[in-house]
Amino acid sequence: MLRTALRNVFAHKARLLMTVLAVMLGVAFVSGTLVFTNTISRAYQKSSAKGFDRVDVAVRPAHQEGPAHREGRGHRAGRTADLTQADLDRSARVPGAASAVGVVGGFTALAGKDGKLVGNGFQSQGGNYSGARDPRYPLVSGTAPHGAGEVAVDSETARRTGYRVGDTIRLSVDGPVLTPRITGVFTTDDGNVAAGGSLALFDTPTAQRLFGRPGAYDEIDVTARPGTGQTALKAQLDRALPHGSTETTTGRQLADDQARTIASSMSGLRQSLLVFAGIALFVGTFIIANTFTMLVAQRTRELALLRAVGASRRQVTRSVLVEAFVVGVAAAVTGLVAGIGIGAGLRSLMGSMGATVPDGPLVVTPGTVLAALAVGVLVTMLAAWLPGRRAARIPPVAAMSSVHAQASTRSLVLRNTLGALFAAAGVAVVLAATTMNGTDGQAPMGLGAVLLIIGVFVLTPLLSRPLIAAAAPLLRGFGVAGRLARQNAVRNPRRTAATASALMIGLTLITGMTVMAGSLQQSIDRMASSAIRADYVVSMANGNPLSPEVERTLRGTPGVTALSPLRNAPARIGGGTEYLTGVDGRAIGSLTDLAVDEGSFTVGGTRVVVDSGTAASHRWKAGSGFTVVYEDGRTQRLTVAGVYRGNDMMRGIMLDTAVLAPHQKDPADMQVMVKTAGGPSAAAKDRLAKALGLNPAVKIQDKQDISDGIARMFTLMLNMLYGLLAMAVVVAVLGVINTLAMSVFERSQEIGMLRAIGLDRRGVKRMVRLESLVISLFGGVLGIGLGVFFGWAAGELLGTRMATYELVLPWGRMALFLLLAAGVGILAALWPARRAARLNMLAAITSE
Amino acid sequence: MTTSSLAGPTTAVAARATELSKIYGQGETQVVALDQVSVDFRRAEFTAIMGPSGSGKSTLMHCVAGLDTFSSGSVRIGDTELGSLKDKQLTRLRRDKIGFIFQAFNLLPTLTALENITLPMDIAGRTADRQWLDSVIAMVGLADRLGHRPAQLSGGQQQRVAVARALASRPEIIFGDEPTGNLDSRSGAEVLGFLRNSVRELGQTVVMVTHDPVAAAYADRVVFLADGRIVDEVHGPTADSVLDRMKRFDAKGRTS
Numbered sequence A: 001m002l003r004t005a006l007r008n009v010f011a012h013k014a015r016l017l018m019t020v021l022a023v024m025l026g027v028a029f030v031s032g033t034l035v036f037t038n039t040i041s042r043a044y045q046k047s048s049a050k051g052f053d054r055v056d057v058a059v060r061p062a063h064q065e066g067p068a069h070r071e072g073r074g075h076r077a078g079r080t081a082d083l084t085q086a087d088l089d090r091s092a093r094v095p096g097a098a099s100a101v102g103v104v105g106g107f108t109a110l111a112g113k114d115g116k117l118v119g120n121g122f123q124s125q126g127g128n129y130s131g132a133r134d135p136r137y138p139l140v141s142g143t144a145p146h147g148a149g150e151v152a153v154d155s156e157t158a159r160r161t162g163y164r165v166g167d168t169i170r171l172s173v174d175g176p177v178l179t180p181r182i183t184g185v186f187t188t189d190d191g192n193v194a195a196g197g198s199l200a201l202f203d204t205p206t207a208q209r210l211f212g213r214p215g216a217y218d219e220i221d222v223t224a225r226p227g228t229g230q231t232a233l234k235a236q237l238d239r240a241l242p243h244g245s246t247e248t249t250t251g252r253q254l255a256d257d258q259a260r261t262i263a264s265s266m267s268g269l270r271q272s273l274l275v276f277a278g279i280a281l282f283v284g285t286f287i288i289a290n291t292f293t294m295l296v297a298q299r300t301r302e303l304a305l306l307r308a309v310g311a312s313r314r315q316v317t318r319s320v321l322v323e324a325f326v327v328g329v330a331a332a333v334t335g336l337v338a339g340i341g342i343g344a345g346l347r348s349l350m351g352s353m354g355a356t357v358p359d360g361p362l363v364v365t366p367g368t369v370l371a372a373l374a375v376g377v378l379v380t381m382l383a384a385w386l387p388g389r390r391a392a393r394i395p396p397v398a399a400m401s402s403v404h405a406q407a408s409t410r411s412l413v414l415r416n417t418l419g420a421l422f423a424a425a426g427v428a429v430v431l432a433a434t435t436m437n438g439t440d441g442q443a444p445m446g447l448g449a450v451l452l453i454i455g456v457f458v459l460t461p462l463l464s465r466p467l468i469a470a471a472a473p474l475l476r477g478f479g480v481a482g483r484l485a486r487q488n489a490v491r492n493p494r495r496t497a498a499t500a501s502a503l504m505i506g507l508t509l510i511t512g513m514t515v516m517a518g519s520l521q522q523s524i525d526r527m528a529s530s531a532i533r534a535d536y537v538v539s540m541a542n543g544n545p546l547s548p549e550v551e552r553t554l555r556g557t558p559g560v561t562a563l564s565p566l567r568n569a570p571a572r573i574g575g576g577t578e579y580l581t582g583v584d585g586r587a588i589g590s591l592t593d594l595a596v597d598e599g600s601f602t603v604g605g606t607r608v609v610v611d612s613g614t615a616a617s618h619r620w621k622a623g624s625g626f627t628v629v630y631e632d633g634r635t636q637r638l639t640v641a642g643v644y645r646g647n648d649m650m651r652g653i654m655l656d657t658a659v660l661a662p663h664q665k666d667p668a669d670m671q672v673m674v675k676t677a678g679g680p681s682a683a684a685k686d687r688l689a690k691a692l693g694l695n696p697a698v699k700i701q702d703k704q705d706i707s708d709g710i711a712r713m714f715t716l717m718l719n720m721l722y723g724l725l726a727m728a729v730v731v732a733v734l735g736v737i738n739t740l741a742m743s744v745f746e747r748s749q750e751i752g753m754l755r756a757i758g759l760d761r762r763g764v765k766r767m768v769r770l771e772s773l774v775i776s777l778f779g780g781v782l783g784i785g786l787g788v789f790f791g792w793a794a795g796e797l798l799g800t801r802m803a804t805y806e807l808v809l810p811w812g813r814m815a816l817f818l819l820l821a822a823g824v825g826i827l828a829a830l831w832p833a834r835r836a837a838r839l840n841m842l843a844a845i846t847s848e
Numbered sequence B: 001m002t003t004s005s006l007a008g009p010t011t012a013v014a015a016r017a018t019e020l021s022k023i024y025g026q027g028e029t030q031v032v033a034l035d036q037v038s039v040d041f042r043r044a045e046f047t048a049i050m051g052p053s054g055s056g057k058s059t060l061m062h063c064v065a066g067l068d069t070f071s072s073g074s075v076r077i078g079d080t081e082l083g084s085l086k087d088k089q090l091t092r093l094r095r096d097k098i099g100f101i102f103q104a105f106n107l108l109p110t111l112t113a114l115e116n117i118t119l120p121m122d123i124a125g126r127t128a129d130r131q132w133l134d135s136v137i138a139m140v141g142l143a144d145r146l147g148h149r150p151a152q153l154s155g156g157q158q159q160r161v162a163v164a165r166a167l168a169s170r171p172e173i174i175f176g177d178e179p180t181g182n183l184d185s186r187s188g189a190e191v192l193g194f195l196r197n198s199v200r201e202l203g204q205t206v207v208m209v210t211h212d213p214v215a216a217a218y219a220d221r222v223v224f225l226a227d228g229r230i231v232d233e234v235h236g237p238t239a240d241s242v243l244d245r246m247k248r249f250d251a252k253g254r255t256s
Helices: A004-012 A013-052 A085-093 A154-160 A204-210 A231-239 A252-299 A300-308 A313-352 A368-393 A415-436 A439-471 A472-476 A480-487 A494-529 A548-555 A613-617 A655-665 A682-691 A703-746 A750-755 A759-798 A810-837 A839-846 B059-063 B087-098 B114-123 B129-141 B155-168 B184-202 B241-256
Strands: A057-061 A097-101 A105-107 A126-128 A138-140 A150-154 A181-186 A198-203 A219-224 A246-250 A536-540 A560-573 A576-583 A596-598 A607-611 A625-629 A633-642 A653-656 A668-674 A700-702 B015-023 B031-042 B046-048 B072-077 B098-101 B173-177 B206-209 B219-228 B227-235
Touching: A004 A085, A004 A313, A004 B184, A013 A252, A013 A313, A013 A703, A057 A231, A057 A252, A085 A097, A085 A219, A085 A231, A097 A126, A097 A231, A126 A204, A150 A154, A154 A181, A154 A198, A181 A653, A198 A204, A219 A231, A246 A480, A252 A300, A252 A313, A252 A368, A252 A415, A252 A494, A252 A655, A252 A703, A300 B114, A313 A368, A415 A439, A415 A759, A439 A480, A439 A494, A439 A548, A439 A759, A480 A548, A480 A759, A494 A759, A494 A810, A536 A682, A548 A560, A548 A668, A548 A682, A548 B015, A560 A700, A560 A839, A576 A655, A607 A613, A607 A700, A613 A633, A653 A655, A668 A682, A668 B087, A700 A703, A700 B059, A703 A759, A750 A759, A750 A839, A759 A810, A759 B087, B015 B059, B031 B059, B031 B072, B031 B227, B046 B059, B059 B206, B072 B241, B087 B114, B098 B155, B114 B129, B114 B155, B129 B155, B129 B184, B155 B173, B173 B184, B184 B206, B219 B241, B227 B241
Parallel strands: A126 A198, A150 A181, A576 A653, A607 A633, B046 B206, B046 B219, B098 B173, B173 B206
Antiparallel strands: A057 A219, A057 A246, A097 A219, A105 A126, A138 A181, A150 A198, A536 A668, A536 A700, A560 A576, A560 A625, A560 A668, A596 A633, A607 A653, A625 A633, B015 B031, B015 B072, B219 B227
8 A cells, every 4th residue: 555655646747846845835834934033033143142251240220110111231120239439449459350340321312423322222222331441342443431422332333333433423311412532442252242232331430420429330240260169159249248238140040041032022023923824734634635625526437446455444545645745745845844944044144134143053842853753644644644534434445446536525514614603603703702891802802713713614615606606697798618627616615715715814814914004003103193282202212211401492493382291101000000191381381182071181389280091090070089109109189181192102191290200319300392383394393303412212203203113113014914924825825826727737637628619719728817816816705804803803803992993994905915926827717727727638638 | 532622722621730749747647648740631622530448549639629638739720720718718729620420320319300400500599591590401301300309219210310410500510439339230321421422512521430340441532540640541441441440450450
């Protein structure tokens, strides 16, 4: 039996090719993902381990407010007590210590020669250059920075911006612009710089002052003398330093922690990539099942003969599965090789898109190899299992009949009933889920979606007839070719359905995502721009809070008619923590446009406004009073003047900054809203920018900029999704090619007859193309329909959390997707149509 | 048995092959399928081509019917010389001037009997001559089966549909490739009867390849092929006379 199975594989090489390709693509995606993420995370781990080379033990302030507040250096919110000079001195005096360096740092925006921010703002860092020669930062040229007027920059940034030693650079730490001279350029293995960020270094006193920690440090890095281990040094430091206010960590531990962080952030990426690989493989199973069904149908007599000469059912099934196994192995191996290529390609692609990826060898783990092989082989065998079972049911007597026994013509009644039940249940569950609120509805919605998709899969053969019949008027224009194409498309509903389903999945996802993203974008856009009456919103490029200095500067700028900060302040109300938003009570009314449900929008003194959500949770109404406990511990009685309808950007309790200010030690503004005389204009924006000293760290955006920013974000996300889902579409194209090739093969006699009685090659080609088009459009229509439904349903769920959410149907995009489906059909038909037209007429009509 | 002494020499011949050769392969492996065959198929005549397997009878038919290319010589259908035609023109010629009947019926399973009959005209984008169509359908006795699909028809009925399809567009000439090969003797006799009637009553020209002496006996003339050459011709054949000739070829074939 094994030999028969193997012979069959070789006998049907061409027909198995598409199957192999489909599985191969899926496997390539899986192994490519694994290779890529392994390689990247290994490279990052290596580079970060290098970064900790010079740290044997790190001393940090003990965290007092829990780990959530320790998000990197220089984060203002929840900053803990600093390390003092005394701590540094004590650390240096420990017997095992070779050196101790105090580290201080924070956000530092650099402006390029064009005045624009270098990098994206999130990786713009500054720090201290310790002493005349800091071993952490070997100088490439120039000397160490001294005093407030000097700075050193990393060599990568210098290369990117073109700055050289002696140039003056514009930079900003949290407000005022500085223009120090560059005295040195250094190299660093700082992971942040390796990943595309910038690093500016000041001498220690300047850095301490700039980062708001005069005489203090964020961290002390201690190196051990030869012969002293990290653990021993750590113990010595623990004894020497004041208990409770500091904590020590070994360099090895730090490297391990970082490695773990990298691994976990990589695993997120890996998982989402694997999901898309899974989709591609799932689509592939349809093609595999189709191919094996066909192969079995064509071999009915042969299989029946095997049964007649004594092969058991199990042996017949096994022979089909062995065939699948061989195909699966071939596909998995080629897929693995292709996947390694994809992994390498992805890395250089990321590099070319501006993301700096650390160098390192390509990592192909045994796990990757095993996963690729297992996935390829299992998917193929699973998909071939049903056709294999069907093969076993062929009665031995079929060997005697002269005509090919048709593939089981079991009625579709059972199938349709099941499908209808699944689909109906799916729709019902999805609809029920839309009435639930946000998080509760997620699980039922997912379940409903799965049920519905299964239902539609099962129902596709039934749906194919009416839907394809609907295309008849369009095809009529193509004469006989059109009519034959339509009839051929519904000739084998199961096969047509499986082919169309493969395309449907991809289009369902693409459409669903597009509908959701489009609706979300619009709602966020509306939220962001409709509630704002200000001409400009000023904020920090990296999302950090602004220094109150910005507000003061803008207040004195000519042309500014009104402005208000949005100042965050934590407070306790009735036992829970709430964030208060400090605003300028006189200006806020003219800067925002928020609908008021109750009372009036007046902020001043003890009168505050509250968004409807917060008001509801506290059962406040206009006129209600409540007591607030500020961060300095003092309390105050406030009155609700009005209840407004909030959104994701503006919500909570708004009170006057004048009331809030006395209770805040370290005020920070999330943004400042500005209204200018004469409305937004290039000149007005310019004036604001100049007033802020052309600060590279500060973003000045008008409504259009905000909308554009949101649109850009969504476009980027959608494009990435499209790119990933393109995989599923490519596999679907293979499926259509496969089906058509099989149809052409099966109908070669018919096609030969048509050619003989006078259908020319063009007519034959057109017939095959139209069949392909009809099948693809069928899949496309189903996919787009389902996608819109899912997009709508998911939106309903989101809408419960977003007041401004509204379904936006992207008609243009949907038309494009339908065109894409048509394109898939035409593309897929190219080769089969050529084959059909070139068919040897004589071989086709001379019966064997 | 010439049919029409009234018509001129060009119109009296529906198809003519002159020194027709068909050679496969080259050098050592060269196979001569047709060797300088010259034959006329006269209008309103029913010709059967016979010969042992590999004699070239099917090849001759394929070449004359414009289904296959030939190596040298010439073929004419009516006034058209086939040798110079491109695939597109050949296709049009087959569509407009030639009717086909195949051994395996070769009907489209998705079309009804009537749609199958009118298929060549549909391909050409012509509407069928209703009266002619009705008479053809009546002749083959399919009037009450027109809405059926091939799967719902017996083999004999399917071949009758194929005969009607060949006749419906009033071709210059009809070629049949073992049209009774897949039929039982009764259905076969029916189909052959229709073909003979179409020649006698409608003036149709029919050329049929067969290896069945009984089928050949329906023809007006039988042409015998062996080793790619015409070796004999019988006018007004009977099953016995045909069988007799064939036995002789067979014997020769075995000894050579």
